Amino acid sequence: MISSTFSILALPAVSLALSQQQPLYSSYDFNPLEHLAGIAPYFEPNDPAKDPSPPQGCHVTKAAYLVRHAAINANDFDYESYLGPFASKLKNTTTDFSKIPGLTFLATWKEPDVKEQERVTRTGKLEAAQLGVQLSYRYPDLRLPKRVWSSTSERTTVSAEALIRGFETDEDEIELVQIYESKESGADSLTPYQACPAYSSSRGSQQSQAFAKKYTAPILARLRAQAPRFNWTSDDVIGMQEWCGYETVIRGDSPFCSLELFSPDEWLAFEYTQDLMYHHNTGYGNDVSGSIGYPWLNATADLLATPPESDDQDIYISFTHRELPPTVLVAMGLFNNSDLTGANDINATMPTTRINYHRQWVSSYILPFLTNVAVEQMNCSASYGYQNSTDPTYYRVLVNRSPQVLPDCYDGPLESCSAKVFQNFVQERGEVFGDFGGACGVKYSNSTNVTGFYQNQTKGETVGKR
Numbered sequence: 001m002i003s004s005t006f007s008i009l010a011l012p013a014v015s016l017a018l019s020q021q022q023p024l025y026s027s028y029d030f031n032p033l034e035h036l037a038g039i040a041p042y043f044e045p046n047d048p049a050k051d052p053s054p055p056q057g058c059h060v061t062k063a064a065y066l067v068r069h070a071a072i073n074a075n076d077f078d079y080e081s082y083l084g085p086f087a088s089k090l091k092n093t094t095t096d097f098s099k100i101p102g103l104t105f106l107a108t109w110k111e112p113d114v115k116e117q118e119r120v121t122r123t124g125k126l127e128a129a130q131l132g133v134q135l136s137y138r139y140p141d142l143r144l145p146k147r148v149w150s151s152t153s154e155r156t157t158v159s160a161e162a163l164i165r166g167f168e169t170d171e172d173e174i175e176l177v178q179i180y181e182s183k184e185s186g187a188d189s190l191t192p193y194q195a196c197p198a199y200s201s202s203r204g205s206q207q208s209q210a211f212a213k214k215y216t217a218p219i220l221a222r223l224r225a226q227a228p229r230f231n232w233t234s235d236d237v238i239g240m241q242e243w244c245g246y247e248t249v250i251r252g253d254s255p256f257c258s259l260e261l262f263s264p265d266e267w268l269a270f271e272y273t274q275d276l277m278y279h280h281n282t283g284y285g286n287d288v289s290g291s292i293g294y295p296w297l298n299a300t301a302d303l304l305a306t307p308p309e310s311d312d313q314d315i316y317i318s319f320t321h322r323e324l325p326p327t328v329l330v331a332m333g334l335f336n337n338s339d340l341t342g343a344n345d346i347n348a349t350m351p352t353t354r355i356n357y358h359r360q361w362v363s364s365y366i367l368p369f370l371t372n373v374a375v376e377q378m379n380c381s382a383s384y385g386y387q388n389s390t391d392p393t394y395y396r397v398l399v400n401r402s403p404q405v406l407p408d409c410y411d412g413p414l415e416s417c418s419a420k421v422f423q424n425f426v427q428e429r430g431e432v433f434g435d436f437g438g439a440c441g442v443k444y445s446n447s448t449n450v451t452g453f454y455q456n457q458t459k460g461e462t463v464g465k466r
């Protein structure tokens with residue numbers, strides 16, 4: 001009796017204390033892995049927290065996905081510029097890090113031993129396979145795709161194979177079609193930027209270096225105070241922050257991600273440095289971005305214009321590199337810092353002297369490993385308020401599963417876009433961005449403005465179980 005009285009009184013008291021903890025003490029937490037831009041392991045930011053399921057009364061009838069390859073050991077440029085130099089400097093140092101609080105791990109840290117830098121990691125293969133499984137959950141009523149497309153480099157084909165193995169239930173149900181990474185493909189490839197002379201892969205580094213110099217200065221002062229003989233440089237700081245991402249996707253975790261080593265604000269500054277680069281490289285800060293991304297949007301709109309029965313597949317998945325998805329988002333007008341401002345002062349939205357914390361162009365959302373941009377065709381005949389007996393078709397865009405609202409194209413359920421308005425939208429974007437050859441200053445004679453390979457019915461190869 002006593003004990004039961006005790007428990008009746010005690011339990012509510014305990015749960016009350018727990019439920020009060022949240023409002024009383026703020027729960028600040030910070031995950032550097034979600035701020036690593038192109039080195040961020042795959043995650044689904046869901047910001048704003050819109051429901052990823054289709055709007056009420058709608059069901060998805062077709063979908064197209066553009067996917068960046070999954071996590072790799074290291075990008076060659078990052079390795080040669082930052083990761084490698086820091087690792088060899090560390091190997092060679094006379095500084096005894098074991099005696100330096102906060103940096104003791106550097107006394108024993110060894111660079112991961114990988115066969116080839118640009119290979120997809122185990123984590124990457126697993127995550128690509130997992131995306132295949134997730135697509136099967138997301139679209140239980142759609143037919144398994146017959147073909148998946150990938151550009152020809154190893155990391156894109158290996159990622160596509162892993163997704164296929166996760167998606168198919170029996171072996172050899174899905175074929176992989178490889179699209180050559182040509183410098184003269186015009187827009188007819190999954191790597192059109194490589195065939196675009198006006199695109200330069202180093203664009204944006206000047207702006208990003210300007211900000212890197214600023215944010216690393218106080219970090220360098222601290223590191224120099226801690227370990228004066230190491231001759232710390234700004235590139236060492238960037239190298240260590242990049243090792244956080246790469247080591248995590250190779251080994252599962254990394255001491256470089258520690259918030260004792262770099263504070264949350266220092267990770268946000270690293271992220272902004274990367275965002276500046278991508279903004280000027282493949283974002284709104286580069287005039288040619290929209291023209292590089294448009295042909296995929298247009299080809300996709302074409303694939304999704306017809307009802308499902310009229311094609312031999314419902315789901316179109318294509319693997320590419322980090323450059324293409326952001327340009328497609330520019331072609332769609334998404335993540336535009338100037339959106340709804342009534343102005344279009346592109347450079348002013350990304351100053352190199354301070355962080356624009358409220359920018360929309362957040363590359364950790366836009367191009368993490370395995371980033372995926374999807375366009376869905378939906379039948380909304382059962383929706384309330386949006387019935388159209390002539391055509392119940394609506395379109396929706398998801399970026400890493402988060403529903404997006406297209407500018408001037410949101411007349412449908414939950415700001416999705418009706419077939420008629422979507423068709424006009426794609427056409428109007430084409431009036432701005434449809435001249436790939438002109439915008440790119442293409443010199444070769446056999447160029448094309450159109451991505452046509454989806455119509456080719458090329459036979460691919462099955463991938464087996466491995």
Ligand SMILES: *[C@@H]1O[C@H](CO)[C@@H](O)[C@H](O)[C@H]1NC(C)=O
Nearest residue numbers: 085088089090091092093094
């Ligand atoms: C290692 O240190 C020595 C002596 O300071 C220097 O001559 C050499 O260039 C360094 N090697 C590397 C790879 O940094």
Ligand SMILES: *[C@@H]1O[C@H](CO)[C@@H](O)[C@H](O)[C@H]1NC(C)=O
Nearest residue numbers: 182184185186188446447448
């Ligand atoms: C143009 O020709 C080159 C060289 O033969 C080829 O690689 C490329 O795919 C062609 N481009 C198109 C759009 O057919």
Ligand SMILES: *[C@@H]1O[C@H](CO)[C@@H](O)[C@H](O)[C@H]1NC(C)=O
Nearest residue numbers: 085229230231232233234235
């Ligand atoms: C320190 O690093 C700078 C920049 O890499 C280099 O020029 C300089 O020679 C280094 N100094 C020493 C003492 O190693």
Ligand SMILES: *[C@@H]1O[C@H](CO)[C@@H](O)[C@H](O)[C@H]1NC(C)=O
Nearest residue numbers: 333336338339340342343344
């Ligand atoms: C970005 O938004 C501004 C303001 O609405 C607009 O003028 C501009 O055309 C947009 N950029 C693109 C590429 O859609």
Ligand SMILES: *[C@@H]1O[C@H](CO)[C@@H](O)[C@H](O)[C@H]1NC(C)=O
Nearest residue numbers: 207280285344345346347348
């Ligand atoms: C934005 O900055 C780039 C690089 O500094 C420059 O080339 C471009 O003219 C600027 N654009 C505008 C509209 O000021």
Ligand SMILES: *[C@@H]1O[C@H](CO)[C@@H](O)[C@H](O)[C@H]1NC(C)=O
Nearest residue numbers: 061307379380381391392393
């Ligand atoms: C839309 O879905 C409804 C209900 O499933 C079906 O009756 C109708 O035929 C579909 N319309 C189209 C155009 O697919």
Ligand SMILES: *[C@@H]1O[C@H](CO)[C@@H](O)[C@H](O)[C@H]1NC(C)=O
Nearest residue numbers: 388389390391392418419420
């Ligand atoms: C219904 O769909 C048709 C065909 O796309 C379109 O022409 C018409 O404007 C739509 N009606 C409404 C009320 O949205």
Ligand SMILES: *[C@@H]1O[C@H](CO)[C@@H](O)[C@H](O)[C@H]1NC(C)=O
Nearest residue numbers: 298299302430431434449450
């Ligand atoms: C969009 O794609 C269609 C179908 O392939 C093509 O006819 C049209 O010319 C393309 N539009 C632009 C602006 O490239």
Ligand SMILES: *[C@@H]1O[C@H](CO)[C@@H](O)[C@H](O)[C@H]1NC(C)=O
Nearest residue numbers: 434435436437438447448449
């Ligand atoms: C690309 O589009 C532009 C503008 O519409 C046009 O002048 C040009 O001829 C097109 N190029 C090709 C190869 O079709």
Ligand SMILES: *[C@@H]1O[C@H](CO)[C@@H](O)[C@H](O)[C@H]1NC(C)=O
Nearest residue numbers: 179180188189452453456458
């Ligand atoms: C698609 O087929 C056309 C016509 O056979 C060919 O010219 C083009 O190169 C093919 N495109 C790709 C990317 O294979």
